[in-house]
Amino acid sequence: HKEDSNDIVCDIHSSSFLLQEAPFSSGSWSTKVRSLSAHNRFNMAVAPYTTGSAPRLSSSSNFSVATKLYSGLKLQSASSFGAVKPNVTAEFYGKVHKTLQCRYAKHNPSRASIRMMPIGTPKVPYRTPGEGTWQWVDIWNALYRERIIFIGQEIDEEFSNQILATMLYLDSIENSKRLYMYINGPGGDLTPSMAIYDTMQSLQSSVATHCVGFSYNLATFLLAAGEKGHRSTMPLSRIALQSPAGAARGQADDIQNEANELLRIRDYLFKELAKKTGQPVEKVTLDLSRMKRFNAQEAVEYGLVDRIIRPPRIKADAPRQDIGTGLG
Structure with a gap:
């Protein structure tokens, strides 16, 4: 941030953008990003609104970009973060959140729908015979079963x-x-x-x-x-x-x-x-x-x-194991 001007310069994914802030009246207020609008090539204008004594500001825009912020795997609103910089791994958490939603939405659970390996003790997906749900168990218990x-x-x-x-x-x-x-x-x-x-x-x-x-x-x-x-x-x-x-x-x-x-x-x-x-x-x-x-x-x-024990030679026409099957 530059303290001596109304221009705010930031780097997003190695591309330089100029965020122009409109003049405001003196008083206690905090800026919250509402929308982003594009103008020229890499210049993007911010249309903030203020709380307190400062008036609400707006600017013309060609298109709007919705802002989603994540804390862990839980979706958070932009207002809850104030002026804090958004998480750069939001795209990763978005994909994880979408994967988990798709997993729980399925009526017929399968091993292929479980994509994450917990950190720490190795765990594997296991389904008890006669049950339709998969669960994470540590690898030693899976072997014992x-x-x-x-x-x-x-x-x-x-x-x-x-x-x-x-x-x-x-x-x-x-x-x-x-x-x-x-x-x-x-x-x-x-x-x-x-x-x-x-x-x-x-x-x-x-x-x-x-x-x-x-x-x-x-x-x-x-x-x-x-x-x-x-x-x-x-x-x-x-x-x-x-x-x-x-x-x-x-x-x-x-x-x-x-x-x-x-x-x-x-x-x-x-x-x-x-x-x-x-x-x-x-x-x-x-x-x-x-x-x-x-x-x-x-x-x-x-x-x-x-x-x-010697591994047999793999044949080209040998049937492949179904990815939906696993332990249990």
């Missing part, structure tokens, strides 16, 4: 309890369908990992396991614990096994008791791993005296997994 469990972090007590509760609940509501466990993690603590293994063996629902990145130590033990014939890995996945380790402190008797308990658990794990892989217990004990690494093919040969 599809009986998919994802292990993508170190297994500690809190994470183990979450996995256990999920498996028990899914088995209680439908024990004839298979659970799918996707593994991409470094393993974790001994006791929480064993709790997941024992729960997998006690469920009436079968559990299929799949390695999607890497699987180390006790995570590999869970990978091998899946239902035979339904254990798989990706071609470039990294798999490793190692004997469980622990630490103890205190008196000599306490340390001896902890060592005996660790040896008992180690022998139990080796026997269970021998059952799952078909390898002799002696070979498993010898192999796991140090960390043993496997590529995808070696994991199949050792018996940790049953097959390698």
Whole structure:
């Protein structure tokens, strides 16, 4: 703004416009834009009206431009903003507002009508079977509802309890369908990992396991614990096994008791791993005296997994998935 003249210069979308303000009488007043009229090429005259003691002003115009201002997604009147500059993202919010109006106006909701991804925790549109409405749920709940469990972090007590509760609940509501466990993690603590293994063996629902990145130590033990014939890995996945380790402190008797308990658990794990892989217990004990690494093919040969998932070649005449379908 120029303080020493009646001319107001502004930049709108990189084009220069001259806003000419008519003379006014002295007094307390505030200018509110009512309409815009075009004259010449880039010169636009403002026809303001005043509040207070100043008279109402007007000017001739060739055409009028309606002014819409937005606050968030809610349409606001121009008068509520006073002399504040309009939001430069009004066009974006206008499109969003129009999209949401079209979405709620439809009688048959579809996944294609939901176009925005909320910021923060990843969320996906999900429709419960038997219901016609879509809703935003976080991606982990969406996977749980599809009986998919994802292990993508170190297994500690809190994470183990979450996995256990999920498996028990899914088995209680439908024990004839298979659970799918996707593994991409470094393993974790001994006791929480064993709790997941024992729960997998006690469920009436079968559990299929799949390695999607890497699987180390006790995570590999869970990978091998899946239902035979339904254990798989990706071609470039990294798999490793190692004997469980622990630490103890205190008196000599306490340390001896902890060592005996660790040896008992180690022998139990080796026997269970021998059952799952078909390898002799002696070979498993010898192999796991140090960390043993496997590529995808070696994991199949050792018996940790049953097959390698390779994406099939896409055919040109293959039917495309309907965009209106989705989870649920």
